Amino acid sequence: MKIYVDADACPVKKIVIEEATKAAIPVTLVTSFSHYSNEEQPAGVETVYVDTGAEAADYRIMKLANKGDLIVTQDYGLASLGLAKGCTVLHHKGFAYTNNNIDQLLQTRYLSAMERKSGKRTKGPKALTEEDRNKFRHLFLKSIEN
Template sequence: MNIWVDADACPNVIKEVLFRAAERTHTQVTLVANHAMRVPANKWVKLLQVPAGFDVADHEIVQRAAAGDLVISGDIPLAAELIENKVQVLNPRGEMYSESTIKARLNIRDFMDTMRASGVATGGPPAISQTERREFANNLDRWLSKKS
């Protein structure tokens, strides 16, 4: 089982957690991004650079991730597609998406898109908190323990 990372939008602090987990557990972590980025010299971590373009990285992740793999992404439509394919998805803020939660997340996302399109300033998300980092690490560890 592999971990795939929607790396263009993944916070560095979360990538560092993943790098340490890859080394500790000998789990392959692949960052998928449309630009070059630094990855540690570690046989368990690699970068897959894809061409620039709308959702190119997302499409690559969908093509490569298999049932039982874990994808790290906050992209709700990508998560919904992956969950249909029996791939687990963990948000960088620590929420493990599921069949029972993803529909509600899609509805909220669509509502916020409608609000922004009508001119309402919704602002961006706050910085990741210590609690969210801890929740991410805990959910990652739970997934890794099932892998063994």
């Protein structure tokens, strides 16, 4: 198993790195050049930089990931592709994307986009709470134990 993180705006990178390092599971952070950092990462953590295009990180993750790998993303489209490839896909708010919930999530995203396109204002995502972080950590640990 390898872990891939859609890292541009991922608020749980530190949790992933901390727990994956303890479990000796390799982590690849995929991020755009606009988020370049000289920060040293622990052994087993690699950063892959991609162009700043809209889906550049998603495409690279899908090129790198294999069946049985774990992907952390908030992007429903990437989650859908990861599930189709046989990956475990987690959201930073502490839930797993599944074949049972992905269609509803994609439909909700589409309807919200249509509302915004027609000029309606929609609410953004709620701020990440400490409870969300704890939920994510618990689900992440459970996912890497299997």
